[in-house]
Amino acid sequence: MEQVVINGLSGNSTIYIGESIDSLSKYIPSENVFIITDKNVEALYGNRFPDFPVYAIEPGEGSKSFISATNVFRWLLDKGADRSSFIVGIGGGVVSDLAGFVASTFMRGVRFGFVATTLLSQVDASVGGKNGVNLDGFKNIVGTFNQPQFVICDISTLGTLHRDEYSNGLAEVVKHALIYDADKFSFLEKNKAGIMAFNQTIMTFLVNRSVNIKADIVTADERETGIRRKLNLGHTWGHAVEKVTGMPHGQAVSIGMAFSAGFSLKKGYLSKVEHDRIIALLTDLGLPITTTANPMVIFETLLRDKKKEQDGIHFVLMEGIGSVKVELLKTDEIKAFANEFAQ
Numbered sequence: 001m002e003q004v005v006i007n008g009l010s011g012n013s014t015i016y017i018g019e020s021i022d023s024l025s026k027y028i029p030s031e032n033v034f035i036i037t038d039k040n041v042e043a044l045y046g047n048r049f050p051d052f053p054v055y056a057i058e059p060g061e062g063s064k065s066f067i068s069a070t071n072v073f074r075w076l077l078d079k080g081a082d083r084s085s086f087i088v089g090i091g092g093g094v095v096s097d098l099a100g101f102v103a104s105t106f107m108r109g110v111r112f113g114f115v116a117t118t119l120l121s122q123v124d125a126s127v128g129g130k131n132g133v134n135l136d137g138f139k140n141i142v143g144t145f146n147q148p149q150f151v152i153c154d155i156s157t158l159g160t161l162h163r164d165e166y167s168n169g170l171a172e173v174v175k176h177a178l179i180y181d182a183d184k185f186s187f188l189e190k191n192k193a194g195i196m197a198f199n200q201t202i203m204t205f206l207v208n209r210s211v212n213i214k215a216d217i218v219t220a221d222e223r224e225t226g227i228r229r230k231l232n233l234g235h236t237w238g239h240a241v242e243k244v245t246g247m248p249h250g251q252a253v254s255i256g257m258a259f260s261a262g263f264s265l266k267k268g269y270l271s272k273v274e275h276d277r278i279i280a281l282l283t284d285l286g287l288p289i290t291t292t293a294n295p296m297v298i299f300e301t302l303l304r305d306k307k308k309e310q311d312g313i314h315f316v317l318m319e320g321i322g323s324v325k326v327e328l329l330k331t332d333e334i335k336a337f338a339n340e341f342a343q
């Protein structure tokens with residue numbers, strides 16, 4: 001088992017990679033614990049939860065809402081939870097974002113931890129201390145920065161993930177390699193087959209590398225004022241693609257990364273060889289690199305979503321595999337490339 005510690009402003013968070021859900025009891029108090037999960041995860045793993053009250057939300061993004069939070073608050077009160085209670089979120093990013101938000105605000109904040117059961121939550125959502133809910137179509141518009149005491153990444157739980165959910169997480173794994181780690185990128189290229197076949201040893205290595213990269217970045221800039229912006233690679237264009245097409249997040253981010261690679265190539269930051277390696281890896285991992293959606297509709301959505309900062313939009317571009325930079329781009333330049341990218 002590997003351990004990564006994040007020294008956050010709100011306290012330390014330890015991420016245990018390769019730990020088992022069966023060991024959860026070791027990390028929580030012996031009483032006054034409340035578990036939040038979703039119905040899919042409860043059906044698959046509920047018999048392995050420790051014996052505490054369980055609240056299971058409906059699976060999916062729709063549950064990341066004030067209504068769900070309110071329902072959980074009422075349930076906690078009804079069950080006699082108090083300021084010394086401990087909340088555990090067991091599931092994917094929806095569960096950890098909601099459970100983290102509920103724990104951070106219930107009685108002005110109680111202690112909490114996660115068991116992350118999707119690849120996306122292991123490498124991204126549960127790591128870093130951001131939580132929150134959506135409101136009126138705005139994603140993550142209300143929430144807090146607050147570190148969970150622990151995150152257990154049980155790699156074996158990834159074996160039951162739907163194929164699409166698995167590739168969603170892989171997009172974020174590729175993203176981490178592109179931002180920070182050329183060796184990891186080569187490892188991904190060499191181990192494509194093992195990844196697609198869900199080889200647990202390979203996946204443990206990859207989750208560990210991703211968590212280390214995210215932890216380094218988050219420790220350096222917990223509140224996203226500088227370097228943490230690099231984690232937005234593929235997300236500026238990707239979020240707009242996600243909104244317009246309704247495709248899963250990871251797939252949209254993959255298209256966003258292909259967009260950034262193309263843009264970086266055009267600007268002379270990235271070599272053609274590296275650009276082509278990126279496109280090939282995304283494709284080999286079953287991720288899309290283009291969409292048939294109208295690029296101008298995506299561009300307009302991007303403009304609406306992103307508040308213009310000064311005279312443009314902060315965009316993450318690639319300087320080579322393993323190195324990115326954040327640049328303030330003029331919206332006209334993004335628009336012009338959006339048209340080319342679609343060709």
Ligand SMILES: NC(=O)c1ccc[n+]([C@@H]2O[C@H](COP(=O)([O-])OP(=O)(O)OC[C@H]3O[C@@H](n4cnc5c(N)ncnc54)[C@H](O)[C@@H]3O)[C@@H](O)[C@H]2O)c1
Pocket residue numbers: 038039040041044059060061064091092093094095097117118119120121124125126127128129130131139140157158159160161162165168
């Ligand atoms: N807080 C952050 O920093 C951060 C970062 C990235 C993403 N997010 C958020 O994470 C959310 C997406 O997370 P997600 O992709 O994990 O989605 P999710 O939580 O909806 O899980 C995806 C699906 O997989 C199911 N599932 C979970 N674990 C399973 C398992 N082991 N086997 C089979 N099925 C399983 C779930 O029931 C759900 O249907 C979004 O709301 C996003 O905004 C947050």
Ligand SMILES: [Zn+2]
Pocket residue numbers: 124172235249253
């Ligand atoms: Zn993402």
